[in-house]
Amino acid sequence: MERSPMEMEREIRDAIRRARGSPDKTGSLRRDTLKRLIALTHSPHPNLKILAAQNIRFLFIDFPELEEEAINAVYDLCEDHSAKVRLEGYAAITHLSNEAHRLVRRNADVLVQLLQSEEVDEVIVVKKALTEHLDMDPKVTLSVLCEHIAPLDELADEEEQDIRDRLRSVVLAFLTGEARRAIVERHALPGSEVEEVLINAMLSVIPKLGFSDAEIIVKELLVPLKSFRFPAPRGHALLETLLDKVAEYLQLRTSSGDASWLRSAQPYLDLASFLVVEKRAAPALPLLRLYCSSMPTRMALQKFSKHEQRLVVCRLAETLVVAEDQPQPEDDGPSLAALTRQIVDSTPFLLESLQLSASSPPSSVQACAVLLRACQRRKEKTPWTVPLNLITALRTLQATISEEQSQDVHILIRSLVPSPSASTQAQGNAITQGTTAAPSTSQSVTSTGLSASLSERRPAPYPARRMRIQSTSRPQNRDQATSGSRSIDASTTTTSTSAKHQIVSESSTRPPKRQKSVHDDHDAEAGPSLLSRLGTTLSTGPMPRGRSPGNWTAAQTPRAGATDNLPPSGEWSIRGAAKTGDRNTNLPPPRKSMPPPSQSLLERLEGDRMNMKDDREGRARRHKGRP
Numbered sequence: 089m090e091r092s093p094m095e096m097e098r099e100i101r102d103a104i105r106r107a108r109g110s111p112d113k114t115g116s117l118r119r120d121t122l123k124r125l126i127a128l129t130h131s132p133h134p135n136l137k138i139l140a141a142q143n144i145r146f147l148f149i150d151f152p153e154l155e156e157e158a159i160n161a162v163y164d165l166c167e168d169h170s171a172k173v174r175l176e177g178y179a180a181i182t183h184l185s186n187e188a189h190r191l192v193r194r195n196a197d198v199l200v201q202l203l204q205s206e207e208v209d210e211v212i213v214v215k216k217a218l219t220e221h222l223d224m225d226p227k228v229t230l231s232v233l234c235e236h237i238a239p240l241d242e243l244a245d246e247e248e249q250d251i252r253d254r255l256r257s258v259v260l261a262f263l264t265g266e267a268r269r270a271i272v273e274r275h276a277l278p279g280s281e282v283e284e285v286l287i288n289a290m291l292s293v294i295p296k297l298g299f300s301d302a303e304i305i306v307k308e309l310l311v312p313l314k315s316f317r318f319p320a321p322r323g324h325a326l327l328e329t330l331l332d333k334v335a336e337y338l339q340l341r342t343s344s345g346d347a348s349w350l351r352s353a354q355p356y357l358d359l360a361s362f363l364v365v366e367k368r369a370a371p372a373l374p375l376l377r378l379y380c381s382s383m384p385t386r387m388a389l390q391k392f393s394k395h396e397q398r399l400v401v402c403r404l405a406e407t408l409v410v411a412e413d414q415p416q417p418e419d420d421g422p423s424l425a426a427l428t429r430q431i432v433d434s435t436p437f438l439l440e441s442l443q444l445s446a447s448s449p450p451s452s453v454q455a456c457a458v459l460l461r462a463c464q465r466r467k468e469k470t471p472w473t474v475p476l477n478l479i480t481a482l483r484t485l486q487a488t489i490s491e492e493q494s495q496d497v498h499i500l501i502r503s504l505v506p507s508p509s510a511s512t513q514a515q516g517n518a519i520t521q522g523t524t525a526a527p528s529t530s531q532s533v534t535s536t537g538l539s540a541s542l543s544e545r546r547p548a549p550y551p552a553r554r555m556r557i558q559s560t561s562r563p564q565n566r567d568q569a570t571s572g573s574r575s576i577d578a579s580t581t582t583t584s585t586s587a588k589h590q591i592v593s594e595s596s597t598r599p600p601k602r603q604k605s606v607h608d609d610h611d612a613e614a615g616p617s618l619l620s621r622l623g624t625t626l627s628t629g630p631m632p633r634g635r636s637p638g639n640w641t642a643a644q645t646p647r648a649g650a651t652d653n654l655p656p657s658g659e660w661s662i663r664g665a666a667k668t669g670d671r672n673t674n675l676p677p678p679r680k681s682m683p684p685p686s687q688s689l690l691e692r693l694e695g696d697r698m699n700m701k702d703d704r705e706g707r708a709r710r711h712k713g714r715p
Contacts, residue, residue: 093133100124100136104143113150122147122154129161134170141165141176145183159184159191163198175213178202182217185224192225196232203258215266222267226275226282233259233267234289237305239296260301264308271309278315287315287322291329299355306330306359316369319414323363323370330360331378338382350396357403365406372411373424379404380427386437397441398452404431404438405455408462432466435459436481444488453494456485460500467504479505 091099107121125147128140141162148158162184165177178199185195199221202214221229236259240252263271276283290310294302306326315322337353364372379400383389389397408431416424431438438459442452460482466472474482482505491498 093135096133097135097139100128100139104146108146118147119151119154122151122158126154126158126161129165134168134173137165137168137170137173138176141173141180145180145187148184149187155188159194166198166202171207171210174210178210178213178217182220185221189225192221193228193232196221196229200232200236200255200259203262204254215262218262219267219270222270222275226271227285230271230275230282230286231289233263234286234293237289237297237301238293256297256301260304260309264304268309268312272312272314276313278313283313283315287313287325291325294329295333299359302330302333303355303359306363311363311367311369316367319368319371324374327360327363327370327374330356330363331374334360334378350392350400354396354399361403361406365410368410371417372407372414373417373421373427376404376407376411376424376427377421379407380422380430385434389437389441394443398443401438401441402451402455405458409458428462429466431459432463432472435463436475436477439481439485444485446488446490446493448489448493453489453497456489457494457496457500460497460504464500464503474504 103117103121103124107118110117112118122144125140125144128136131137131140144158144162148155162177162180165173165180168174168177181195181198185192196218199214199218203211203218205211205214218229218233236252237256239256240249244252271282271286276286287310290305294305297305310316310326313322316326333356334353337349337356340349340352360370360375363370364375383400383404389400392400408428411424411427439456442448442456444452444456463474463478467474482501486498486501486505489497
């Protein structure tokens with residue numbers, strides 16, 4: 089007669105109690121009890137299976153020959169059709185690992201496989217079991233988990249590849265979810281073996297994974313570790329792994345010659361920027377070197393779309409800011425100073441690639457400010473001159489961006505390029521200085537050997553006028569002398585006189601001109617000048633025969649009056665002219681510093697007139713006395 093399940097359960101419980109209390113650990117009582125528990129795992133009654141799952145752990149450790157059979161029996165319970173039995177089987181795996189730590193790797197691998205269960209309640213229990221395995225042996229358990237993240241070889245069939253892909257997703261979900269706190273806070277501590285195992289395993293699988301999985305590993309698993317809270321060798325190694333991935337797409341660009349590589353590499357560049365710029369978990373110089381070596385040229389940027397151009401320039405500017413704040417490594421690569429010079433030289437078309445406008449996002453405006461600050465530092469610290477193409481770009485930018493968008497940008501532009509009004513005023517000042525300095529060095533020399541400026545002698549209210557001066561020259565031969573007149577243009581006379589005076593001033597060895605005194609002003613205003621008197625005298629034509637030299641002189645002497653202090657209208661006033669002596673009593677006395685000549689120019693001209701008159705009268709008398 090077959091016993092009922094309740095009787096069987098009562099009997100098994102009694103046997104377990106006696107086996108656990110037996111002092112002989114390897115005796116037949118304990119051995120027989122273990123064999124009965126292994127057999128119950130195949131019972132049709134769930135309660136008996138649950139009883140077996142709960143008690144195998146107490147007996148299997150003492151019988152190595154039965155250990156493998158006992159472990160497989162527990163695994164069978166994890167695949168039972170009853171959910172209650174499966175849950176007890178999951179717990180039994182953890183109990184086996186607690187009794188024998190050598191089973192942690194094997195049991196962890198089974199639990200990882202069980203993560204694919206579609207039952208939510210069962211997955212929770214499996215994750216709990218894995219977390220307990222992490223606490224038992226974190227190094228081994230993490231290595232098992234990382235092995236299930238790596239893709240299979242290319243020789244694996246498609247079904248196996250699909251299984252591995254699904255398994256990878258659930259493992260990553262576990263590592264970044266329930267196990268993350270335990271890993272970050274208790275196990276993967278800086279410098280520990282667990283951290284080394286985890287980081288090395290992740291760095292080895294990242295190049296083999298797609299970007300979505302790589303992003304999860306970097307953002308959710310590695311960066312939260314304490315070793316990534318500051319730029320350190322771990323962060324540098326992770327950054328190099330990401331940049332190696334970008335380098336693969338750069339090689340594709342070289343072979344294909346198009347710009348589609350950026351669409352594939354851009355996610356990894358963004359991930360590298362997240363690591364360097366946002367988290368400051370890695371040095372920025374390697375990323376900056378990549379940007380400067382591959383993209384900051386006009387030809388390279390023009391191959392990208394407008395959005396991609398703006399994104400590249402913004403990433404470049406952000407990386408430059410971080411690199412300037414970090415200590416510079418001593419390696420064989422280009423230094424930060426060299427990279428900064430390259431960026432400054434590329435600023436004109438980098439600004440063009442930003443395509444700034446009144447509606448530009450703040451990130452583009454901030455990138456512009458970073459580039460301009462780099463230019464400003466170079467201008468202040470080195471003898472660098474802002475090139476013309478950059479000046480043009482800055483002036484265009486100044487008219488494009490309003491001060492409401494960025495006051496810093498306008499301040500930086502003004503520090504690099506002077507405003508048009510300031511430059512115009514500076515040019516005007518230079519022209520004014522040159523014009524003012526010219527009269528001081530170019531002064532005409534008068535007939536008396538004294539240098540004087542014509543502009544200083546001519547009063548401002550009287551504009552320059554043309555006048556006609558009829559001059560006569562004394563003939564060298566009396567027979568060839570004829571009386572006549574010649575019309576002379578005042579402007580031509582002045583030009584020739586200035587040229588003559590210039591020659592005189594260069595070759596003369598006379599002492600320098602004495603300083604102007606108060607008497608000079610009095611002399612200049614005392615009466616009409618020589619040229620004004622000559623203009624009136626010589627323009628009247630030949631002198632009448634009946635007029636005596638004395639009467640002619642008296643008639644030409646100007647009257648003293650209120651208008652004597654000003655020159656006649658339309659005539660020039662030349663200082664240094666000879667005075668008429670006693671014929672003009674209104675003129676002031678000659679200067680004491682220079683004695684007057686024995687005979688003035690006017691007297692000599694009058695003598696020439698008298699001699700010419702005597703010659704003509706003599707020839708007339710001789711002509712009348714001829715037969």
